[in-house]
Amino acid sequence: MSAGDEKLRFCMITTFYPPYNFGGDGLYVWLLSNELARRGHSVTVIHCLDSYAALSDGSPLARYENHPNVEVRGLKSGAGMLSPLATQQTGRPVFKSGKLKEILAPGFDVTHFHNISLIGGPAILSYGSGVKLYSIHEYWLVCPTHVLMRFGKAPCEKPYCTACQIAHGRPPQLWRYTGLLERSLPSLDAIISPSRFTKKIHEDMGVKIPIVHIPHFAVPYNGPLAENGVPGGFAPAGRPYFLYVGRVERLKGVHTLIPVFKNYPRADLVIVGKGDDEAYIKKLAAGAGNIRILGHIHHGRLRGLYENAAALIVPSIAYEISTLVVFEALREKTPVIVNDIGGLPELVEESGGGFIYRTPEELRRSMDAILDDTALRDRLGALGHEAYLRKWNPDAHIESYLSLINRVRRQPT
Numbered sequence: 001m002s003a004g005d006e007k008l009r010f011c012m013i014t015t016f017y018p019p020y021n022f023g024g025d026g027l028y029v030w031l032l033s034n035e036l037a038r039r040g041h042s043v044t045v046i047h048c049l050d051s052y053a054a055l056s057d058g059s060p061l062a063r064y065e066n067h068p069n070v071e072v073r074g075l076k077s078g079a080g081m082l083s084p085l086a087t088q089q090t091g092r093p094v095f096k097s098g099k100l101k102e103i104l105a106p107g108f109d110v111t112h113f114h115n116i117s118l119i120g121g122p123a124i125l126s127y128g129s130g131v132k133l134y135s136i137h138e139y140w141l142v143c144p145t146h147v148l149m150r151f152g153k154a155p156c157e158k159p160y161c162t163a164c165q166i167a168h169g170r171p172p173q174l175w176r177y178t179g180l181l182e183r184s185l186p187s188l189d190a191i192i193s194p195s196r197f198t199k200k201i202h203e204d205m206g207v208k209i210p211i212v213h214i215p216h217f218a219v220p221y222n223g224p225l226a227e228n229g230v231p232g233g234f235a236p237a238g239r240p241y242f243l244y245v246g247r248v249e250r251l252k253g254v255h256t257l258i259p260v261f262k263n264y265p266r267a268d269l270v271i272v273g274k275g276d277d278e279a280y281i282k283k284l285a286a287g288a289g290n291i292r293i294l295g296h297i298h299h300g301r302l303r304g305l306y307e308n309a310a311a312l313i314v315p316s317i318a319y320e321i322s323t324l325v326v327f328e329a330l331r332e333k334t335p336v337i338v339n340d341i342g343g344l345p346e347l348v349e350e351s352g353g354g355f356i357y358r359t360p361e362e363l364r365r366s367m368d369a370i371l372d373d374t375a376l377r378d379r380l381g382a383l384g385h386e387a388y389l390r391k392w393n394p395d396a397h398i399e400s401y402l403s404l405i406n407r408v409r410r411q412p413t
Contacts (some may be wrong), residue, residue, distance in 0.1 A: 007040045007041055007042070008041050008042075008109040008110055008405070009041070009042050009044075009107075009108045009109045009110070009130075010033070010036055010041055010042065010043045010044070010108060010109065010110045010111075010112060011043075011044045011045075011046065011103075011104065011108040011110070011111045011128060012029050012033055012043060012044070012045045012046070012112050012114060013046045013047075013100075013111065013112070013113050013114065013116060013119065013120070013124065013127075013128070014026060014029045014045065014046070014047050014113075014114035014115055014116070014119065015047065015048050015051050015052075015084075015114075015117060015118045015119045016047060016048070016052060016115060017029055017030060017045055017047035017072065017074075018030045018061070018064035019060030019061050019062050019063060019064050020047065020049060020052040020060055020061075020074065021052070021061065022055070022056075022061075022247065022275075023246075023247050024137070024323060024324045024325075025114060025115045025137035025138070026047075026115075027324060028135075028137070028216060028324065029045065029114050030064060030066075031217070031219060031324075031394075032397075032401070033066070033067075033070050034066060034067045034070060035219070035394045035397070035398055036069075036398065037067035037068070037069035037070045038067055039398065040069070041069065042069050042071075043069060043070045043071070044070075044071045044072075044073060044108070045070060045071070045072045045073065046073045046075065046100065046103055046119070047072070047073075047074055047075065047119065048074075048075050048083075048084065048096070048118055048119040049074040049076040050075065050076055050077055050079070050080060050081070050083040050084055050095075050096075051083075051084040051118040051119065053080070053081070054080070054081040054083075054084050054085075054118075061296060062296070062298045063298075075099055075100070075119070077095040077099075078095075079095045082095070083095040084118035084119075087117075087118050087119065087120060087121045088117065088118060088121070088171075088173060089171065089173060089174050089175070090121065090123075090174065090175055091121035091122045091123055091173070091174075091175025091176075091178075091180045091181070092120070092121055092123040092175075092180075093119065093120035093121065093123065093124055096119065096120065097120075100120065100124070100127060101127065104127055104128050104129070107129045107130070108129055108130050109130040109131065110130050110131045110132075110133065110405055111127070111128030111129060111130055111132050111133070112132075112133045112134075113125060113128075113132070113133065113134045113188075114134075114137060115137045115140070116134075117140050117146065121175060121180075122175065122180050122181040122184040123180060123184060125184040125185065125187045125188060126184060126187045131405050131408045132188050132189050133188065133189065133190055133191070133192060133405075134188050134190075134192070134209075135191075135192045135194075136191060136192065136193045136194065136198055136211075136321060137321065138321065139198075139201070139319070139321075141185075141202060141207060142201070142202060142205040142206075142207065143156065143161075144161050144164070144165045144170070144172070144173050144176060145164060145165060145168045145170060147251055147318050147319075148201070148318065148319050149251060149318050149319075150164060155317075155318060155319055155341065161176075185207070185208070185209050186209070188209050189210075189408045189411075190209065190210050190211070190212050190404060190408060191207065191209050191210065191211045191212070192211075192212055192213075192214050192401075192404070193211050193212070193213050193214075193321075194213075194214065194215050194216045194321055194322035194343065195213070195215070195321055195322045195342070195343025195346060195347075196343070196346055197319070197321075197343040197346060198319075198321045198342070198343050199211045201319070212404055214397065214400045214401060214404065215322065215347075215391065215392060215397070216322050216323075216324055216327060216392070216397070217327055217392050217393055217394055217396065217397035218324060218327035218328045218330075218331045218388070218392065218393070219394050220331065220393075220394075239267060239268050239290070240266070240268070240310045240371060241267055241269065241270045241292075241308075241309060241310065242261075242267055242268070242269055242270070242310050242311055242312075242313050242337075242367060243270050243272070243305055243306065243309035243311070243312050243334075244257060244269065244270070244272065244273070244312075244313055244314075244315070245272045245273060245302065245305075245312065245328075246272075246273050246314075246323065246325060247273055247274070247275040248271065248273045248274055248275035248276075248277050248278050248281055248293075249275040249276050249277045250277055250317070251316065251317060251318040252275070252315070252316050252317075252318075253315035253316045253317040253318075253339060254271060254277075254281060254315060255277065255280070255281060255284060256315050256317065256360070257269055257271075257313060257315055258284040258285050258288070258291065259284075259360070260360050260363060260364065261288065261290055261291055262285075262288045262291075264290070264364065264367070265290065266367070266368070266371055267290070267310060267371060268290040268291065268292060269290065269291045269292070270292050270305065270309070271291070271292065271293045271294065272294050272296070272297050272302065272305065273295070273296060274295055274296045278293075278295075281293065299328070302328065303332060306328060306329050306331075306334050307332045307333075307334065309334055310335075310367070310370050310371060310377065311329075311334060311335040311336060311354065311366075311367070311370050311377070311380075312325060312326070312329035312334055312336045312337070313336075313337045313338075313363070314326060314336060314337070314338040314339065314344055315363075316338075316339055316342065316344065317339065317341065318341070318342065319341060319342035319343075320341060320342035320343055320344050321342065321343050322343045322344075323344070326338070326347050327388060327392045329384070330351060330353050330381075330384035330385055330387060330392065331385065331388045331392075331393075332381075332385075333378075333381035333382060333385045334384075335353055335354040335370060335377055335380035335381050335384060336348060336353060336355075336384065337354055337355045337356075337357060337363065337366045337367070337370075338354065338355075338356055338357070339357060339358075340356045340357065340358045344356075350387060351383055351384045351386075351387035351388075352380070352383040352384070352387070353380050353381065353384020353387060354366075354380055354384065355369070
C-alpha cells in the first residue's frame with residue numbers, strides 16, 4: 001500500500017505554530033498539517049509556547065482553526081525564557097525532553113521537523129520514529145544567525161561566524177563547536193528544500209543528507225481552511241497600488257521600497273505585516289501620502305488586497321528561501337516583482353508571472369510596465385496562475401510530499 005492510499009500518523013515538531021507564530025514557517029506547518037488532515041491522515045503538532053512568550057508578550061497573533069484530525073500540543077515549562085535560551089546554547093531540549101518523549105512514545109509513521117532551533121536544537125533529531133524529515137525554513141543548519149547575512153549587512157559568501165553572531169547581538173551557540181549537529185543529522189531520512197537555490201546552498205556548505213526540492217504552496221480561499229465569514233477581504237479604493245506582505249524587518253527589504261515610492265506619484269504602496277522595524281518604517285514613510293501601513297492582517301482576509309493590487313513586490317535583501325506570499329499572489333492572478341536574490345527569481349522564471357529586478361530603477365521600470373499596459377498585467381497574472389494550478393497548489397504539494405515518504409519507506413533498512 002502506498003503512502004498516498006494509507007492513512008498515516010504524522011508528528012510535526014516546530015518552535016512556532018499559529019496563532020503562536022511570527023512568519024511563514026509556522027504558517028506552512030499549519031497549512032501542511034491541515035491539508036494532510038483533510039485527506040484522512042492524523043497529525044500531532046508539537047510547538048513551544050515558551051519560545052513564543054520569550055519573543056513577544058505571549059498573546060496569540062490571530063485566530064486559526066485546525067481540522068479535527070489535527071491535535072496541537074503546546075509545550076510550556078516552568079522555566080519560562082530560560083527554556084529556549086538553554087536549548088539555544090546547548091542544542092538540546094533541556095526543559096522539554098521529558099514531555100517530548102512522552103508525546104512521541106506511542107510512535108508515528110512520519111516525524112517531520114521544522115524550525116527546531118528553540119524547541120529542541122539538533123539533539124531533537126534523534127527523537128521520533130518512522131520516516132524522519134526536516135524542512136528548511138531558514139539557514140539554521142549552516143548559519144548561527146539563521147539568515148546567511150554577513151554582519152547583518154550583505155549576503156554571506158564566506159564564514160565569519162563568531163564575529164557575525166556578536167554583531168547580530170546573539171551569544172555564540174556553544175553546541176556548534178561540539179559536533180552535535182553532525183552526529184544528529186544522520187537520524188534523518190531526507191531534508192526538504194522549498195527552492196532549488198537553497199538546496200544547492202546547503203549541499204555546497206557540506207550537508208550530506210539527501211535534499212529533495214518540494215516547493216511551497218497556497219490553498220484556495222474558497223477551500224475548507226478559509227476563514228469563515230471572510231469571502232474576499234477588502235481592498236482600498238481609488239488609486240492603483242502595489243502590495244508588500246510580510247514581516248516588517250530589515251532582511252525583508254521593505255525599507256528599500258520607501259524612497260522608491262516617495263518619488264513615485266503614479267501609485268500607492270500598501271504594506272501588510274508586523275515586525276521589529278515597524279517604528280523605523282513609519283518614520284521613513286512619514287509625510288508620504290502614497291504609503292499606507294496596515295499592520296497584521298489574517299492571511300484569510302488578504303484576497304481582496306491581492307486581487308486588486310497592480311502587483312506584489314518582494315524586496316528581500318537576504319537569501320530568501322521561498323515565500324508563501326508569491327504563491328498567494330499568483331493564485332489570485334496577481335503578478336509578482338521580486339528582487340534578484342535567493343530562491344525568489346526561480347519562481348518568476350518558472351512561471352513567467354512577473355519581473356525580477358536588481359536596482360531601484362529596474363523596479364520602477366517594472367512598475368511602469370504593469371501600470372502602462374493592463375493587458376500585460378493580465379497576461380503575467382494568467383501565466384502565474386497557470387503555474388499555481390500545475391505545481392503550487394495543495395494537491396501537487398501533498399502528492400510530492402507523500403511520494404517522498406513512500407520512496408523512503410520502500411528503501412531497505
